[in-house]
Amino acid sequence: MKSLMIVNANNPKILLDAVLYGADGILFDLAESVPDTEKDAARLLLAEALNFLDYSSVEAVVRPNRPGEKDFELDLLAVGPAKPCNFIVPAATPEYVAQAAALLDRVESENNLPAGAIRLIPSIDSAAGVENVAAVIAASPRVNAVIFDAKNFLADLGAEASGGEQLVYARSKIAVACHVAGIASLDTPYAGKPDGLTADAEAAKALGFTGKVASDGKQVKIINSVFA
């Protein structure tokens, strides 16, 4: 997966059009994009969309709310039966990954889905997450990729986002751990000026990342070409 494009799972038009941008994967976001008062509606809408629309040409990835929040479990139980390819584990720790895997065991057995079919993508968004990335990956055989979330990582570290040099260690550590585990590594979404995306994606690729999260459809083509 070279490109994983974030879409708001609460927007019917975007759900319809998401497959048209040429992204290898679609990240259906139930967390940051969806206001608290619309969480229920969003997960029902997304489950309906995954059942009704044809996403077979892409990897359908769902970002639930953070583990530890009540919506996390509700998200997995509501959307899991619609059989997305992956769930992201936000703020991933080995415990959260194990917790997500247990919930999916339940979803799969209750819905007669093949065991282990739904995979997990831990999102590394803290200094501890970076240091423990190998343990996070090892916490469940469902893990088949890791996402690096630089914005939250830098916030946790108390560092300021600037040229990207301050991400070299974290990026390297994650890319190397993923490579050793034989899984994909997806770099953080780019939020700077449009003309800086290519350089940012090339920097991640140079450190070993296999793909990158696209924050919108305009980034997909560039990311695909950098990681081609």
Add this chain to the structure above:
Amino acid sequence: MKNVLGREFPEYIEGYGQVKPFIGAYNSYGDRTTVGAKRRSVKPARQTPPGEEKLCQSIEELFDRIGVKDGMTFGFHHHLRNGDHVLNLVMKAAAERGLKDLHVAATGIFGCHAPLVDYIKSGVITQISCSYISPGPVAKAITSGLLQKPAIFRSHGGRPRAIESGDMHIDVAFAASPTCDPYGNINGTHGKSACGVLSYIFPDTEYADYVVAVTDNLVAYPAPPPIQITQDKVDFILVVDSIGDPAGIASGTTRVTTDPIGLRIAESAAALLDEAGYIKDGMSLQTGAGGASLAVAAFVRERMLAGGVVGAFGAGGITSYFVQMLKEGLLRALFDVQCFDLDSVKSAGENPAHMLMSGSLYGNPHSRGAVVNNLDIMILGATEVDLDFNVNVVTGSDGVIMGASGGHNDCSAGSKIAIVVSNLLKGRLCMVRDRVTTVTSPGETIDVLVTDRGIAINPLRTDLLEKLKDSNLPITDIKSLKEFGENLTGKPEAVEFTDKIVAVVEYRDGTVIDVVRQPK
């Protein structure tokens, strides 16, 4: 009666007249005779008494000298697009004079022409004919039946044809003149309101009883080159504070889309053109003004650069993208009927290879050969396409008027390949329909529909189907596209219409291809 497309309307339409039904895109050729024109002869200066110069001191004086009266037809052109002041200024004076029952024969009507609605309501204006109309107050007023007579939509080639043949007689033509001298030589590319070529008003200047240059930049005789309309065509000159705001030229539909889906559609269209062998030395190209159509030109340009291709010409409404291709040597010439941005205005004034063409030269089917006949590639937009590839650009699926042919049916008929580019889903509807709400361009002239959900080729184009049979492009058939779209949107309920005909849509040859009825 029904025309060959099965569109039904009366043989005689009140306020329009006897109807000649559409008989097919290529069945209305043959010899034609043009009408004569009234021409006022102007004596030499030494014989001209004071006060009888061409220059008028006020619009009232102008109206007096012409002898304007109820029921007249006034011709206007829209090169100042949404920045035009001339149409409003003339109609305001006409209303103040108490004139009634006027026919506004404008080439284009925009949002800036909203004041016309009041004149429609008060009976100052009882008929409008135009080649282009943007969605807005006047379009809504026409849709809701406020005009006493049906509006007439003609293509950019069809309007000059109607004037030359006598189907439509212009009593007074008002040429918005960015630069003009006191004897009526008009330059469109210079002056504070420069708008480029003045092509669409040419038939009016040839055939109208009176031709008025309305200018905000009166210069000493002779006006600087390039002079587009010469003094022998012009009766009177009216100086006003402002003929328009050039910032309104590049309004609306004339920028390349930045929407990634629109760009992917454009990329597919360019790939199809390449695979079908149309991107080659000597090629010619025109695109509509819609963002996705323009984007096709950008991708074609990339392919021309990559392949070292030199094209013959770009045509139609000209944008900075075509100007750039001319400068880069990718095109040898431009045929321009309308400058869509200020870069093209500048180029039209400076570069001899950037050539003006009149509306008649552009698209008139009853001439000795229009430029559209030499066109290879035409990229178009559409509000709807049906299973027979008929295209609607006049009404939305709710029956409300939101456009008119412009050059659509001229270019689709003339070009070697006419491609419609569009999102398959528009709003909450699938744009492929069983039957389009209003036919503007007949399906026999439309070759390909490129959408974000797949490409459909007109089955009449067996050569294209054969050429692209091994293509990796997502080629399907139009019925599958419609089913796919309707599966997502549901099948829309039919819009209901009253019997009242609010607009007559003429094909470029003057036959009636469809009518617009008032939605209930």
